[in-house]
Amino acid sequence: MMFIINLNLKDFNEFHTYPILNTNAEIMFLALLICLLLLCFLMNKRTSCKVYLIDFACYKPLTSQMCTRELAVKETIRSGYFSEETLDFMKKTMERSGLGDKTYLPDIFFRPKYDPSMKDARQEVEMTIFGSIDTLLAKTGVRCEDIGILIVNCCIYNTSPSVTSLIVNRYKFKKSIITYNLVGMGCSAGLLAIGLAKQLLQVHRNSYAMIVSTEIITENCYTGNDRSKFLINCLFRMGGAAILLSNRTSDHKTAKYLLLHTIHTNTSSSDRSYNSIIREEDNAGIVGITINKHLISAAIATIRPNVATVGNLILPIHEKMIYMIIHMLRKLFPAMKLRPYVPNYSTAVDHFLPHVGGRPVLDELQKTLGFSDENMEASRMTFYRYGNTSSSSIWYELAYVEAKRRVRKGNRVWQIAFGSGFKCQSVIWHAMETVDRDDKNPWTDEIAAFPVDLTDLQPFPEFFESLN
Numbered sequence: 001m002m003f004i005i006n007l008n009l010k011d012f013n014e015f016h017t018y019p020i021l022n023t024n025a026e027i028m029f030l031a032l033l034i035c036l037l038l039l040c041f042l043m044n045k046r047t048s049c050k051v052y053l054i055d056f057a058c059y060k061p062l063t064s065q066m067c068t069r070e071l072a073v074k075e076t077i078r079s080g081y082f083s084e085e086t087l088d089f090m091k092k093t094m095e096r097s098g099l100g101d102k103t104y105l106p107d108i109f110f111r112p113k114y115d116p117s118m119k120d121a122r123q124e125v126e127m128t129i130f131g132s133i134d135t136l137l138a139k140t141g142v143r144c145e146d147i148g149i150l151i152v153n154c155c156i157y158n159t160s161p162s163v164t165s166l167i168v169n170r171y172k173f174k175k176s177i178i179t180y181n182l183v184g185m186g187c188s189a190g191l192l193a194i195g196l197a198k199q200l201l202q203v204h205r206n207s208y209a210m211i212v213s214t215e216i217i218t219e220n221c222y223t224g225n226d227r228s229k230f231l232i233n234c235l236f237r238m239g240g241a242a243i244l245l246s247n248r249t250s251d252h253k254t255a256k257y258l259l260l261h262t263i264h265t266n267t268s269s270s271d272r273s274y275n276s277i278i279r280e281e282d283n284a285g286i287v288g289i290t291i292n293k294h295l296i297s298a299a300i301a302t303i304r305p306n307v308a309t310v311g312n313l314i315l316p317i318h319e320k321m322i323y324m325i326i327h328m329l330r331k332l333f334p335a336m337k338l339r340p341y342v343p344n345y346s347t348a349v350d351h352f353l354p355h356v357g358g359r360p361v362l363d364e365l366q367k368t369l370g371f372s373d374e375n376m377e378a379s380r381m382t383f384y385r386y387g388n389t390s391s392s393s394i395w396y397e398l399a400y401v402e403a404k405r406r407v408r409k410g411n412r413v414w415q416i417a418f419g420s421g422f423k424c425q426s427v428i429w430h431a432m433e434t435v436d437r438d439d440k441n442p443w444t445d446e447i448a449a450f451p452v453d454l455t456d457l458q459p460f461p462e463f464f465e466s467l468n
């Protein structure tokens with residue numbers, strides 16, 4: 001390019017009266033034009049592969065469904081299903097896990113008898129799912145007919161026609177909508193759905209993808225006395241989120257986040273991992289979800305490669321270099337007994353949002369990745385305020401940091417979720433703008449009361465041992 005220009009300038013000076021000049025100028029002009037077009041084309045290609053998060057909404061249940069820990073225990077006693085010992089365990093678990101007094105339960109738990117019908121479950125579906133979709137549509141102003149892809153993930157609750165059909169029917173989405181209903185895929189399926197949406201957006205042009213992440217707990221209460229199944233009763237609460245993604249280039253101005261990476265890992269091929277969270281009957285034939293003592297080791301084995309891949313993708317070069325050098329030294333001189341170097345992940349991410357994975361897992365993650373208490377705050381506060389809402393919890397966490405006005409333009413956000421399978425998923429976002437809180441954020445009117453001090457909690461009770 002430079003060469004042509006120089007040549008032309010020279011020509012211009014020397015032969016400016018000759019006709020050849022015109023041709024040269026024309027050629028130059030043409031070359032420039034082609035270059036420009038090529039550049040436009042390339043840039044367009046680059047931007048059109050991008051996936052944006054336009055906005056998301058988290059459902060905030062009615063105040064009438066709020067349930068203190070004390071009330072939860074009272075209702076559980078009243079149901080008459082449980083032994084003294086189980087109730088005692090419930091009290092301890094709720095207290096020590098860091099669960100607060102304002103979580104929400106579906107209507108069924110406030111009735112004299114726990115005897116859920118399909119109608120009750122559907123009522124919860126309508127509240128959480130329609131509630132979050134309505135908020136999302138109001139927030140983004142997107143029209144239902146523009147939504148081309150719908151993905152719902154809900155682990156245990158399943159019905160027919162599927163929840164996706166229920167949504168399409170209610171909102172009268174267009175006939176050509178592509179729907180996926182992910183069932184049984186655990187708490188990490190919400191981020192799996194982001195990965196799926198990303199792939200779908202690459203083949204279906206010009207449309208929006210809506211993702212709904214939730215768990216419907218009405219029918220999920222375990223009514224036996226096996227401790228390893230009872231944990232779910234103590235910690236699971238009502239909640240849901242709806243997320244809108246798009247890859248329209250025109251949306252980059254209004255989008256909140258740009259999707260940078262999705263990383264999926266799983267260790268389902270290992271029996272230990274597979275069995276660590278499993279739905280099965282207890283000795284008395286009552287169905288529940290067993291969480292066994294291999295959970296922590298399965299979690300570590302699955303989370304580690306995921307975190308390593310994330311590090312590879314996002315860590316700055318100096319962190320990688322130190323890691324490489326120490327790694328090599330360890331290999332070459334084992335006698336030196338060097339400790340493996342753990343890169344400082346906060347050099348590459350501004351907001352770390354791990355799934356409300358229970359205190360032992362979170363403490364372990366914080367320690368190994370070197371995150372500060374402030375980095376972990378969103379996860380702990382979400383659990384305190386909303387309980388374990390399964391796959392939607394990471395969205396309450398993102399809403400938390402937004403409500404705290406901590407998300408600045410250019411910040412990187414790392415959501416990481418893990419659950420049965422065992423599976424672990426990470427998603428990295430780039431904030432397009434500094435995000436302010438809005439009145440549809442579930443935290444907005446109470447954010448000043450957070451963070452709550454949870455430092456003097458007693459150790460977590462041993463819940464893995466089965467009573468039978």
Ligand SMILES: *[C@@H]1O[C@H](CO)[C@@H](O)[C@H](O)[C@H]1NC(C)=O
Binds near residue numbers: 050201205207
């Ligand atoms: C969405 O992405 C795909 C693949 O990257 C691209 O072909 C398509 O044109 C994009 N859609 C829009 C509206 O840019």
Ligand SMILES: *[C@@H]1O[C@H](CO)[C@@H](O)[C@H](O)[C@H]1NC(C)=O
Binds near residue numbers: 264265
């Ligand atoms: C399982 O892990 C592999 C890589 O280890 C990944 O390619 C695949 O997408 C994962 N599947 C799920 C369901 O997470």
Ligand SMILES: *[C@@H]1O[C@H](CO)[C@@H](O)[C@H](O)[C@H]1NC(C)=O
Binds near residue numbers: 370
């Ligand atoms: C990690 O990096 C962050 C940001 O650069 C810094 O504030 C923090 O002190 C570092 N932590 C350690 C343990 O080096």
Ligand SMILES: *[C@@H]1O[C@H](CO)[C@@H](O)[C@H](O)[C@H]1NC(C)=O
Binds near residue numbers: 187
């Ligand atoms: C929430 O549920 C998931 C999936 O069942 C589990 O992995 C996680 O440990 C739970 N969190 C707490 C705090 O119990």
